[in-house]
Ligand SMILES: Nc1nc2c(c(=O)[nH]1)N(C=O)[C@@H](CNc1ccc(C(=O)N[C@@H](CCC(=O)O)C(=O)O)cc1)CN2
């Protein structure tokens with residue numbers, strides 16, 4: 001089937017100083033020549049050209065543009081590709097889009113279609129495509145670094161390296177199965193087992209990463225929890241530096257979970273304010289409390305907010321509901337430090353049940369800097385990039401686990417045929433991650449590496 005020529009605006013919609021249109025496909029060169037009424041410029045050089053409309057009543061200039069001609073395969077998509085850098089007004093954008101559609105019959109590209117073509121043409125593998133998507137979505141420094149690594153092929157190299165070793169092992173094993181009479185080294189099966197064990201161990205270490213790559217993509221999830229009126233919403237607003245949640249002196253103000261995203265020292269964090277925890281007959285509030293507990297269970301870190309005004313009163317500092325949530329993933333915060341009694345009153349506790357307590361005031365901002373620092377430290381500890389690239393998606397994890405299971409099975413298999421089948425599944429699982437699955441390749445190696453002579 002003939003390849004279509006597609007176009008799209010590569011820059012964000014709406015008014016801007018400059019906008020970029022991309023055209024990719026076999027018609028690109030013809031469109032560029034006609035649109036500029038000029039011969040094609042030198043490849044990969046920006047040149048200034050007037051873009052002409054051939055639409056309607058005779059020729060008319062659409063815009064004064066900068067254009068770049070990328071002949072395939074040395075282009076982003078691997079196809080002939082043109083970039084048109086134009087003025088980013090609504091009128092210029094729509095005039096150009098109309099021209100490309102009506103005069104040249106080009107199709108508007110679907111989402112990700114340029115990148116899809118780059119993948120189909122072998123310019124990028126799937127992990128690099130995902131890295132590119134993450135790079136475009138990156139909101140914090142650590143996310144950008146991780147995405148740059150992946151888009152640059154760090155995961156591909158890791159997985160392709162393992163796959164290559166396993167494909168070699170498989171090629172040897174296949175030869176042993178298909179040509180049992182040939183002179184094959186006696187240590188062949190042990191060598192295959194050794195290769196499988198080595199890959200299995202490496203994959204195990206790679207998987208055992210506390211999900212940091214996935215967490216870094218999604219953001220660390222922090223839930224703010226505690227008794228009604230403790231000042232949870234006030235704390236959220238203080239951390240967000242805006243009035244995101246309603247605050248009132250009435251207990252039971254917050255019902256829905258209110259989420260917002262923060263950049264904590266380069267690490268992405270999703271902060272969730274929740275309903276005050278208490279037993280209640282109000283059905284709506286009870287649903288809010290249920291959601292708060294659900295959020296607590298799902299959170300990477302629980303920020304347990306205590307009401308400092310309870311200090312030195314009969315009211316317990318830690319209420320029964322909040323107490324249920326104290327564990328290693330909890331950080332205790334004593335709020336309303338501004339109201340806590342001075343030298344006459346009881347001293348602020350520095351720890352409760354062996355957990356350190358940070359005194360803050362959501363009202364005055366006292367102690368907030370220290371809290372942000374503590375949260376940043378937790379985020380860093382859970383999300384920091386190691387020296388080795390981290391997997392970033394459940395898709396990778398699932399395929400790696402399948403690969404690992406197949407390797408473990410194959411190492412135990414007595415019959416070479418069964419070993420080979422498991423090894424093939426392991427190779428297949430790795431190949432799925434990068435999108436390079438090719439059985440021909442295995443056959444190819446058998447005949448290239450073992451001169452069987454047939
Ligand atoms: N104007 C513009 N800016 C851009 C892009 C683009 O396509 N256009 N990019 C798009 O994402 C990024 C840069 N990445 C790019 C990746 C590959 C090729 C490319 O032409 N690759 C060819 C040639 C390689 C070479 O000679 O260096 C290839 O891979 O064969 C261009 C840009 C970010 N900025």
Ligand SMILES: Nc1nc2c(ncn2[C@@H]2O[C@H](COP(=O)(O)OP(=O)(O)OP(=O)(O)O)[C@@H](O)[C@H]2O)c(=O)[nH]1
Pocket residue numbers: 227228229230231232233234235246247248249250251252253254255274275276277335336337338339360361362363364
């Ligand atoms: N003095 C003082 N008052 C505070 C502080 N933090 C919150 N408050 C007040 O405490 C009351 C309750 O604050 P909220 O932030 O609505 O408390 P909450 O924990 O979200 O309450 P619910 O949503 O009902 O669970 C409001 O009147 C706040 O102004 C603080 O640090 N100091």
Ligand SMILES: [Mg+2]
Pocket residue numbers: 232233234245246247253254273274275276
């Ligand atoms: Mg609230």
